Amino acid sequence: MPELPEVETVRRGLQPYLEGAVIERVEQRRPDLRFPFPDRFAERLESRRVTAVGRRAKYLTIHLDDGAVVISHLGMSGSWRIEMSGEAVIPGEFHYERSKAAAHDHVVFHLLTASGEHGRVVFNDPRRFGFMLLAEERLLDEHPSLSGLGVEPTGNSLDGELLSSLLRDKRAPLKAALLDQRLIAGLGNIYVCEALWRAGLSPLRSAGTIAGPPDKPDVRAEELATAIREVIFDAIAAGGSSLRDYVHADGSLGYFQHSFSVYDREGEPCLRAGCGGTVERIVQSGRSTFFCAACQR
DNA sequence: ACTAGCCCCTGTCCGC
DNA sequence: TGCGGACAGGGGCTAG
Secondary structure (H helix, E strand, O other), rough: OOOOOHHHHHHHHHHHHHHEEEEEEEOOOEEEEOEEEOOOOOHHOOOEEEEEEEEEEEEEEEEEOOOEEEEOOOOOOOOEEEEEEEEEOOOOOOOOOOOOOOOOEEEEEEEEOOOEEEEEEEEOOOOOOEEEEEEEEHHHHOOOOOOOOOOOOOOOOHHHHHHHHHHHOOOOEEEHHHHHHOOOOOOOHHHHHHHHHHOOOOOEEEEHOOOOOOOOOOOHHHHHHHHHHHHHHHHHHOOOOOOOOOOOOOOOOOOHHHHOOOOOOOOOOOOEEEEEEEEEEEOOOEEEEEEEEEEEO
């Protein structure tokens, strides 16, 4: 479920429970997900207090009081689930109902939260494309998973000038360039399709063709930068998109899927006023692209 | 240095 | 009802 808006939604859901909580125990239920877990992963987390829950692109970062950081990626099907005991802790006792693990529950963090409740946060991932790694906080930006990432679309720096410079001389299709995490970090298949529709740009055109000369960025780069930022902010405000899986850590759904203009709308009418076109589905580098050939040029 | 293609894995849906 | 194939929000690796 994971593009930037979904990961940000998960981060916001986990934050109230994780920040300030002590990780009393970690159940690591298999040796690997996409990658092997780090050596002694569970032991290295136990008795640590969580100081912050962050996000970089589509990665969650769980910061611990000893300077370690858990880097977690949700892959295609990863999700987190919060299970609280609902009871205040009685000192010296450890009790909450132990429910049976669900299928594909791979990691369970047993917590004592800052507000004094026992509970768990559970990582579930049927396809196991997700992963968890460990880094040192002071070296976080240099970690191999994060060091090559491009600009955050939620920051202030993504404007027409920067986007022009990122796309200039790129001959790859515009859609492929926007999916390249080294340029802009956090966009995925849904929001690239949606941003291109909002900007009225074809996913097929060569990326460099909207850059313009270095001294005068093309207005189309400006419009695309705006479209990217707006669609990401709109999606975050909607709690992300829930397609096949729940997004939120509390089990509730995002609702941005109701605002899709093109994604998953093959054969349906283009929603742009006066367009009259039909949304098409094509395949680019193995993934579906949804767009309107009539108004996206 | 680029790009396309394949792969990892499970679940679901659709057509026969 | 069963079975095979296509497809799914990602990204790392390889071969051109």
